[in-house]
Each structure stands twice: as structure tokens, then as C-alpha cells.
Amino acid sequence: MASVPVYCLCRLPYDVTRFMIECDGCQDWFHGSCVGVEEEAAAEIDLYHCPQCAVLRGPSVMKRRRAAPKGAAGDADVGRPIRTGSAQFVRELRGRTFPSADEVLLKPSGAQLMVEDLEEPP
Numbered sequence: 001m002a003s004v005p006v007y008c009l010c011r012l013p014y015d016v017t018r019f020m021i022e023c024d025g026c027q028d029w030f031h032g033s034c035v036g037v038e039e040e041a042a043a044e045i046d047l048y049h050c051p052q053c054a055v056l057r058g059p060s061v062m063k064r065r066r067a068a069p070k071g072a073a074g075d076a077d078v079g080r081p082i083r084t085g086s087a088q089f090v091r092e093l094r095g096r097t098f099p100s101a102d103e104v105l106l107k108p109s110g111a112q113l114m115v116e117d118l119e120e121p122p
């Protein structure tokens, strides 16, 4: 009898009728029901870490919501502002474009420029 690949904490073969989630740490597949992840909740997970990998790599990474609901309590890990100076902060900052000084500086034309403007105050 050919051996069937088994997955999850329960070491069962793949079952199409059951929702499964892939661990980004060990690339194993887990039944949502075995690891306490519901299918709906999995849509919010960016990187899933199974219970074993969570110990080594930390908890699963949730997707960042575009607009965190105001006053949402008990959701400290979701929609958390990026910490200044963190790698992510620097990356996002680099991705931004700033107007160059030339675009920001006012350049009055010769006709508008008054002599007084050029003179130092006494």
C-alpha cells in the first residue's frame, strides 16, 4: 500500500472537505479546526505560523487593514501603528517621494522681486 502524505497535528491525509491553512514556517498544512483558525479568520492572516512555529518565530502575522475601526479594543496586534525607526518604517519612508527643494521654493519673477527683499534688515 502506497504511503499517503499526512498533514497537520493530527497526521491525517489531505481531506478536501476540511479547511486547511499552510504554515509559513514549516510549510506544513493544518486543519483550521486543529489549530483553532476559522476559515473566515484565515483571510485576515498574512503569514500563518502553526503552534510549533509560533514558539520559534512568533505569532502569525495579520494582514494590515486599510482603516482600523476607531475605538477597537483588545486588538492590539491589528492595525498597530508602525514604530518610528523600525525596519518597516524606514522601508515605507524610502518608498515615498518627497518634492525637491526647487519645487517647494517660491521663485518670484524679476518684475515681482523688490529691492527691499534683497537687502538685509539694518
Ligand SMILES: [Zn+2]
Pocket (backbone or CB within 6 Å): 007, 008, 009, 010, 011, 012, 030, 031, 034
Ligand atoms: Zn488536523
Ligand SMILES: [Zn+2]
Pocket (backbone or CB within 6 Å): 023, 024, 025, 026, 027, 028, 049, 050, 051, 052, 053, 054
Ligand atoms: Zn509550522
